[in-house]
Amino acid sequence: MREKYRRKTPFRQAKEEVLIVCGGQTEKKYFEMFNQVFRPSLGSVSVITAVETKSPMHVVEYAIKARNRKNSYNAVWCVFDKDDFIDFDDAVRHAESNAICVAYSNQAFEVWFINHFRILKAPLSRTRYKHELKKFLAFNYDKSADVIDKISSMLLTEERVRTAITNSRLGYERHKIESAIIKPSAFESCTTVFKLVQSLLSWTK
Secondary structure (H helix, E strand, C coil), rough: CCCHHHCCCCCCCCCCCCCCCEHHHHHHHHHHHHHHHHHHHCCCEEEEEEEECHHHHHHHHHHHHHHHCCCCCEEEEEEEEEECCHHHHHHHHHHHHCCCCEEEEECCHHHHCCCCCCCCCCCCHHHHHHHHHHHCCCCCCCCCCCHHHHHHHCCCCCHHHHHHHHHHHHHHHHHHHHHCCCCHHHCCCCCHHHHHHHHCCCCCC
């Protein structure tokens, strides 16, 4: 009879996938390569990337629908840039209110690349990103598939990634302290991609 009342271990559904919905091909290719490089140590977590190349709000809506269709993701992230989109702030708020994580870049994902080499202490227009990256690379930067593969393989080392996390976090904290308007669109030359990368690295064994 005692066996009947023995406390059972609660069953927990395995959640072994992280969905990353990217707003562009650059981000998608980077995180696909991130998964390839760190996959041996990412344990049972599988990083999946999808692309919805519309506005930030469309990316968030895509992520919400994907999460609702398959409610077994460990986490769902949206990765998008400010660029010239007017729904940038609304998209960040909409994601957060629906328990979707956001890794945004203002103005573009190349801020994350630059942070692998130095911290951005002042606003830098996206028209200057190519010139800035050329200082650190042995080749010209553009958004072609070959170049994104090349720069991603170059930057995806533990040392470089840790540097980027530190520089991005410091830049983000500086904006929160110094900005009169606390909203992502006011955080020029800032990225929160470090939050997503930190989250993924927390799964490494």
